[in-house]
Amino acid sequence: MRMILTGNESAAWGAKLSRPKVIAAYPITPQTSIIETIADFIANGEMDARYIRVESEHSAMAACIAAQNTGVRTYTATSAHGLALMHEVLIWASGARLPIVMSVVNRAMAPPWSVWTDQLDTMAERDSGWIQVYTQNNQEVLDSIIMSYKIAEKHNILMPTMVIEDAFILSHTSEGVEIPDQKDVDDFLGEYNPAFKLDPDEPAGFGSLIMPEGPYMEFRYKMALAMEEARNEIKKVVEEYNEKFNRSYSPFIEEYRTEDADAIMVVLGTIGSTAKDVVDRMREKGKKVGVARVRYFRPFPADEMRALAKKTNMIGVVDRSYSFGPGADLYAETKSVLYGYANIPVKNYVMGLGGRDITPQILEKVFNDMLSIAKEGVVDREVEWVGLQGDKRWS
C-alpha cells in the first residue's frame, strides 16, 4: 500500500506496524502529530495498545522503562526539551538493557525558544547508551522503526534505540510512503520475547545497589560490547529488511558518488538529500565531489569512515549542532576515528542551527571550499561557522 504521509505520520505507522503494547507519551512541537496520529489509531480501534498520557517526558520514559521491564514492547516519541528532560531515565533505560524504541524529532534547544530543526538535542544524548539512527526521508523513518525493534530486541544487543528525523523538513512534510503489509512485519519482527521481566513466579530485583568491587563496571563493559555487537546485527537486519521489503539501505553510511571524489561531505539527516542534488550539479561542471550520509551515529561507523577516507583527498563534516569541544560532534568523532588511519585534511562546517536554511547555494560554496583544501592539502581553519548574519562569504 502506498500513502502520502508526513514524517511524523510515517513514524506513527512504523510504531503501529510494530505492535507495541504500551505507549507513554507527552506532546512537544514538532513531535506532537506522531502521538496525535497514534491517538486516532487507538480511538478507531486500528491499534491495540495502552496509551498512557503522562504529565511529562520524564514520566513518559519512566513508564516505558517499567512497562518494558514488565515484559511488553513499548514506544514513545519526543523532541528537544522533552528529550533533555528524559536524560536521567534515558541512561536508566540503557543501563537496564531495555530495547525501547523512541522517535526523536530533532529540534533546537532554548533559550531563545526555537522549534526548528537542529541536532543538539540528540547529540547531547550520544553518551546515554542509546543506538541512534538518523533518517533522510519519510520512508526511512517508517522502515527504521521496524528495523530498530528487531535489532534492539536481540538478546545479544538489548540496547534502546532512537529513530531520528529532522523537524519540519521531515516531520511536517508529506511524501509518498510504501506501507509494508502487517503480516510481513509480524513475520519479520515476531512476538516480543523479553530476556527478563517482573514476574511473581520468578521473583527478581532489578537495579539494586552495587559496591565498587561488585559488577557495576562489568555491566558497563557488557553494554560497550553490546554496542559493538550491534554493528553486526544492524548489518544483518538491514540486509534482511532490504531483501524482504525490497529496499536498498546501506547499513551505516549511505555513499553518493564517492568513488574518485576529490572531496567528500559527511552529513546527517536531510542535509544528505540537498547535498546529493548539489553533487549532481557540480559533477556536471566536472567537479569531483561526493556525499556520505551517516545513518548510525551510535554505534559510530568507524570502519566505514576509515574506508571512506581511503577514497578521497579531503573530508568536510557538516554539523547541525555545536558541542563546545574540538568542533562539533560528527566532526570530532570522524576525526578521531581517522587518526592514525588516514592523513587527509578534515574540516568542520557548522551550519543550520535553529533551523536556519541550508540551501544548495551554501552547500555549493562549502564544496568549493573543500575542493580548494583538497588541492592545497591544508585546512585554513579547523572549524568554520557557515552562514552567520552579515558573513558575506557564504551568502
Add this chain to the structure above:
Amino acid sequence: MKKLTIPEEEYMLPGHTACLGCGATIAMRYVLKALGKNTILSIPACCWAVIPGVYPHRNLEVPLLYTAFEVTGAAISGIREALDALGKEDVNVVGFAGDGGTADIGLQALSAAAERGHNVFYIMYDNEAYMNTGIQRSGSTPMGAWTTTTPGGKKRMYKWEPKKSVAEIMVAHHIPYVATATIAYPEDMISKLKRAKEIKGPKFFQILSPCPTGWRHSPDKTVEVSRLAVQTNIFPLYEVINGKYKISIKPKNPKPVKEYLRLQGRFRHLTEEEIAMIQKNVDENWKALLKKERCSQEEE
C-alpha cells in the same frame, strides 16, 4: 451610577500574536492592571510564551523571564529571593503559566514553592488543555472534552477523568491566599488580585480563560462562555484566605450546564446521558464547595 473599578493603566500593549478572542490574553491584561508596573513576570512554555511576539517584538511593559516548561515554581522562588537579597521587597513576582505547566509538568515545582512560603504570585491561566502544541489533554481538561490526544473515533474515547482541582491542591498547602477567577468578571478578578497583593506569602490564582481555538467556540463568545461557566456552577468563583472559603458569586438560579457545553465544539459529541452525568458532577462539586464554605467559616 456605579464607578468602574478597573484601572485605566495598560501594561499589555496591542499587537500580540494570540488568536482572535483569546481569553488568556484578556487574563494577562487584567492581572497587570491590578498588580501594576512594579512587577516581574516569569512565563514557561505555553501559549503565553508566544503571545508577547516574536523577537525583537514584545507587547508587555514589565520585565519578563522566559523559562523551561516545568520550572515556574522554582523560577519565581529564585526571582523572589534574589530581589529580597537586593532589598527590593516591594516588587511583585508573578509566575504566569498554563494549566499544563501547572497541573501536570510543573506541579512539583509549584508545590515546593508554595510549601516553602515564598512571597510570590502564581497565576494558572486555565484554558483546559495544552493549546500551544495544538489541543492535547491536560490534567485540567474537563470531563467529556475532545482533545487531539483524546479524540473520538469508531471506538470512542474522549477525556473522561474528572478535571484535577488545582485550587484545592493549593488550599491543601495551607498558603495564605487561593482564588479562582475568570475573564467575564474583571472586577472580581482585580479586587482579588489587589487583596492578595497586601498578603505576604504564596498567592495562587486559577483563572479560567476560554480558548476559542481549542474549545471550538466562536471568538466573539469568549466572554459569554466565561460567564456561563460561573452561572452554571461548572467553574465557581471563590477565594480561600488563610483556609477560610468565601464563594464570590452564588448564582440564584444556576443554569443547566448544557447551556455552557453546547456553545463549544469540544463537547459536541456528548449524549444526553453524558450531559446528565456532567451535570451531576457539577452539582456535587458545588454542594461540596458550599459545605467547605460553611465549615471553614463556622470554625471561628
